[in-house]
Amino acid sequence: MANFILRKAEPRDVPDILRLIKELAKFEEMEEQVVLTETELLQDGFGEQPFYHCIMAEVPEDRRSSDGHTVVGFAMYYFTYDPWIGKMLYLEDFYVMKEYRGYGIGTEIFRTLSETAVKSRCSGMHFIVAEWNKPSIDFYKRRGASDLSHEEGWRLFEIDKEYLLKMSAK
Amino acid sequence: MDYTIRVATLEDCKDIYRMIMVSRCGDRRVAQGGTCSVCARRTHGHSELAKHEKVSDQVKIAQRDLEQDGFSKNPFFQSIIAEVPEQHRSKDGHSKVGYALYFFAYSSWKGRSVYMEDLYVMPEYRGKGIGKALMSKIAQLGLAAGCNQLNFAVLNWNKESMDFYLSQGCWDVTTGLDYHCMRCEGPALEALARGDPKN
Secondary structure, three states: OOOOEEEEOOHHHHHHHHHHHHHHHHHOOOHHHOOOOHHHHHHHHHOOOOOOEEEEEEOOHHHOOOOOOOEEEEEEEEEEEEOOOEEEEEEEEEEEOHHHOOOOHHHHHHHHHHHHHHHOOOOEEEEEEEOOOHHHHHHHHHOOOEEHHHHHOEEEEEEEHHHHHHHHHO | OOOEEEEOOHHHHHHHHHHHHHHOOOHHHHHOOOOOOOOOOOOOOOHHHHHOHHHHHHOOOOHHHHHHHHHOOOOOOEEEEEEOOHHHOOOOOOOEEEEEEEEEEEEOOOEEEEEEEEEEEOHHHOOOOHHHHHHHHHHHHHHHOOOOEEEEEEEOOOHHHHHHHHHOOOEEHHHHHOEEEEEEEHHHHHHHHHOOOOO
16 A cells, blocks of 8 residues: 655644644643643644745545545644754654554655655754654664754753743733 | 733844854853853854854855745745844944744644744853843744744753753653654755665
8 A cells, every 4th residue: 555645734634733732742642731632733734934844745536545535644733943054944743643654654754744844944853752763763764864852951841831921921 | 120022023134143153152151151262252242253164165155045935925044133222232343132933833733833943142141031031022923924833953961951941841842752853865865856765
């Protein structure tokens, strides 16, 4: 089954985008953390100034999944900025449904992303990976990615809304 | 000391660029109050540092890139400036003494978020609440734009900064969730785009 296409996401893909976000979060054992809604995804991805972009992987009708889906994988990304080297592409989510793995879909999505990065004159592509996710780390390292947390000691920090409100009031 | 925090304009790029170059020089040693391992100076704030081979090797962008990328129709980043009045200008005559550079990002779990890429205050202006005020402004602007979280990265040896952030209610995603920051750039990125066979 090498038959699949990759295409840019359209507004009609929003339900599949949310479905796949939740499937990936489930894999990371974080399903209850997904509070994003289809309405927000629609506004944020397809409004005047999109906050994100998506690539969708689709198989033909005769290869539908057991639950009847033809959209079987996706990548969500956006552009960021490094004051030393300029524009970067940040890969937020990258997922292929289990039954469709091993057919080169992930490889082709990743290649398309890097092509997008190069065409948009980005200096690099970056993303985060969980330390325990060895198959993904191997996938990325085989393709030339370096682990900045390990090599340079970077730690990612986060401030949630509650503290943002406190900080902005000071 | 009096200071103002405001949104940066195109005219501020010269100072933002100056501070980007200085803030990158020998980060480790500056934080510990020692001698810079890159330029062997104890104090910073001199634009000559930018000419130092090691620093200028690593900074690939020019002032005009900042101008294009931050101040055209579709900006790739936003920035804010901390400014002091005339009477408090630095020894070199600068009144723009701190900056923060940020952009809007997206969490597939929570939606709109803001990423703080750079936060810097010139050494002689530290300890006056300017850093905190810059971060507070980003929080305000982020919330106004509908963001639910603020993310940023800190180097693991920078204990002073980590302690400050933790005291403000931040949490360490890397140790908390075992997340690692990864990057693919330069020749590896180009090879990937071409679809070269994997190692």
